[in-house]
Amino acid sequence: MKLTPPKKLRSDPENTIPLINVVFLMLIFFLIAGTIAAPVSRELTPAETREMPTVPAKTDVVQIHNDGAIMYLGKRMSVDEVLEMFPATEMSEPVKVIADKTLNAVRLVEILEKFRAAGHQKIRLITVKGSP
Amino acid sequence: MRLHSARRRKSIIGLTSLIDVIFLLLLFFMLTSTFLRFTGFDLSVAAAGGDAPSPKSVLLVHVKSDGMLSLNGRPVKLEDLDNALSDFTSRGVKHAVLRPRGEVAVQTLVETLEVLQSTNLTSVSLAR
Missing domain, CATH: 1.20.5 (Single alpha-helices involved in coiled-coils or other helix-helix interfaces)
Structure with a gap:
């Protein structure tokens, strides 16, 4: 029992x-x-590279969709609003941009030129390492 | 014997809360982690209407919508870009300006950029 x-x-x-x-x-x-990082939105497929060295994932990345819409921290923004978030100073880090692979390259360069005009000397284009 | 069973009962309570916490941690890491491997290019964007260092040391690369490139006007396929570039770099070309023409996708631009970065050009910039 x-x-x-x-x-x-x-x-x-x-x-x-x-x-x-x-x-x-x-x-x-x-x-x-x-790696813990802010996710890239689902509508955006980043451009792929093959042999570039990998860099750690960052959260403060400006996303440019294939229709040219700019998203930052989940919100749709104009170029000027993004530039307000990234004031160009001598000590500032390069602006990190991730662009959709089907975006028109001329449109991308137009946006990057506006960053340049605001004083950003360095811009880092973030891509994804594809299968080799 | 009875003492033993009493001890085991105590450990049961500790175990469930442990599983609870581990499960929460697992959920957190499953939802927040990304498995994408990121790479990056450092670009300099040519200022609109800005002055070039000197025309002889600059290579102008046009990327066209049909996937063809032109290096200072000479048509080159993307696969042959590596060889064609060594002609220019041996003549002292240090900078390249990449200009997309027409309906070029960013993917094509990035593929070209990757080849350009692997050569001994000191700087690559984008322009319209």
Whole structure:
């Protein structure tokens, strides 16, 4: 009589141990393999490169969609609004721009010229490493 | 024997809260992590109407909508760009200005840029 109730209690946590094991392994996988960064919006497919060295993902990236719309931090902005967010000073980091692969290149250069006119000497075009 | 079973019961409570926290952490990392590998080009954009350093040391690369390039007016395919560029770089060309013409996609521009970056040009800039 005394033996039965503790046995039931004992068997319960033992079943969860493999579950915790798997969950823990998944946690470690995502910790190591993934990088935490603001996601690129789904409508935007970045241009692909093959052999360029990789750079760490950044959050302050200006996104340019294939219709030329500029998105920053999830909001649609005009060029002037973006330039307000990135004042050009001597110490400022290069502006990081990620552009859709189907965007007209002339349109991209037009936008980048406005950045240049505002005093940004360096602009970094972010692309994605494709399969080699 | 009874003491043993009592100890085990205590560990049950600790385990569930542990799973709880681990599960939350797992969810957080699953949702926030990206697996894209980013690369980047440092560009300088030629100022509109700005003055070039000296015309002889600058290579003008036009990218056309049919995928053809022209290096200072000489038509070149993208695959042959590497060889054609070595002609210019051996003559002391240091800067390249990349100009898209017509309906050129950014992808084509980036492919050209990648080849240009792999050569010993010191700077590549974009212009209209």
